[in-house]
Amino acid sequence: MDSEIELLRAMVKALPDPVFVITESGHYLEIAGGKDPAYYHDGDDLKGLSLYNVMPKDKADWFLEQIRKTLAQNRLRTVQYTLSQKDVKGLEKAPGPDGDIHFEGRIQPLPVTLQGERTVVWSARNITSQHELEIKLQRMSETDALTGIFNRRKFLEQLNKCFRKFKRYDRPTALITFDIDHFKRINDSFGHSTGDKVLCRLTQNCTAQLRQVDSLYRIGGEEFAVLLPETNAENAYQQAERLRQISEQLRMEDRESADKITISVGISEFADTDASIEDVMKRADACLYEAKRNGRNRVVGG
Known part of the structure; x- marks a missing residue:
């Protein structure tokens, strides 16, 4: 015992x-x-x-x-x-x-x-x-491997959260979407490595222009989105203009004589009539396509 x-x-x-x-x-x-x-x-x-x-x-x-x-x-x-x-x-x-x-x-x-x-x-x-x-695995699943910013999966998750919050508290919220103009031409003329550098540098420059509460996402090859809490359409337009202007400061391979980088931007403020995030995204995409049709390198809000 x-x-x-x-x-x-x-x-x-x-x-x-x-x-x-x-x-x-x-x-x-x-x-x-x-x-x-x-x-x-x-x-x-x-x-x-x-x-x-x-x-x-x-x-x-x-x-x-x-x-x-x-x-x-x-x-x-x-x-x-x-x-x-x-x-x-x-x-x-x-x-x-x-x-x-x-x-x-x-x-x-x-x-x-x-x-x-x-x-x-x-x-x-x-x-x-x-x-x-x-x-680490969660971060990898939410992050774009090239630029280090959030990816489309994280974007849709956060957009849903913002939309639910908007519906509950009715606080102004805006979505910006933008594309790099003629990005295929950049890859074809300068190579994909240069295209990758453009994506990374544009990401860095845009991130530096955003508030801490804002978030930038890469949602496609040369497609990006920005979620702006507590932001109405007028303020979102001003932010979009800053992003458009900062993009023009980039040059391929750092050569001043090379073509400048430009972006086309669409804006969508969340609306009471929106039934889902699809309504918000469709409105932003429509504005983005209008910016492209009107000559690119411009901001269109809706």
């Missing part, structure tokens, strides 16, 4: 991830496992303390809410959260990873009360590498 108890103690102590026994009032009763400083900080000193003794109130409130939800539902629950060494008092000098650590917490009610309180077992697994990989 003694050998079985010793084995059980050794197993608990050797658990690769930290495990906490926490009461419904938020007190740490027991702590075990998670001793590898490459992944965790040693939390032994937390035993006997309250969540509110060691964490900012907002974080302690969140942890206590998860404990009470688990007890109310009386079942295993899984949550994800982020903590760093600086978030927990007493760990300032403990060896362990720097920066934010992303955790998967598995919370299980215990079938017995301890010190007169209901309790849970909370295991915390470091999933930082997995989390960072997911963010």
Whole structure:
């Protein structure tokens, strides 16, 4: 029997991830496992303390809410959260990873009360590498590989969000779409590598002209879009003119004698009569095509 108890103690102590026994009032009763400083900080000193003794109130409130939800539902629950060494008092000098650590917490009610309180077992697994990989993959799926700005997929997602927000709050919002004029001629005359440079430099110059709340997207080969929150048609036109003018400062291969780069621009302010984002996009596209028909290198609003 003694050998079985010793084995059980050794197993608990050797658990690769930290495990906490926490009461419904938020007190740490027991702590075990998670001793590898490459992944965790040693939390032994937390035993006997309250969540509110060691964490900012907002974080302690969140942890206590998860404990009470688990007890109310009386079942295993899984949550994800982020903590760093600086978030927990007493760990300032403990060896362990720097920066934010992303955790998967598995919370299980215990079938017995301890010190007169209901309790849970909370295991915390470091999933930082997995989390960072997911963010990287998400960013790759939303980003144009050449220019580094958002792609069409992200554009449609954000356009839908802006449209829902517009319908709910009725705040002015505008969409700009533009094409590089005669881009095929640029590729044919100077080569695709030069065409790529034009796309990248135009992207950089346009981004520098936008507000922090605005966002630029590459939605096709030489096609771009800009979402402008809190912007009416008049202000969108002024912004579009700035983009058109900045494009004219570009030259192929940095040669002043070479043809200048120009863009044709269409503008669409969101309207109460719009039933979907397709209505907004069709209006912007119609303005863009009108700009092309009227000689290119111009802005048309609608």
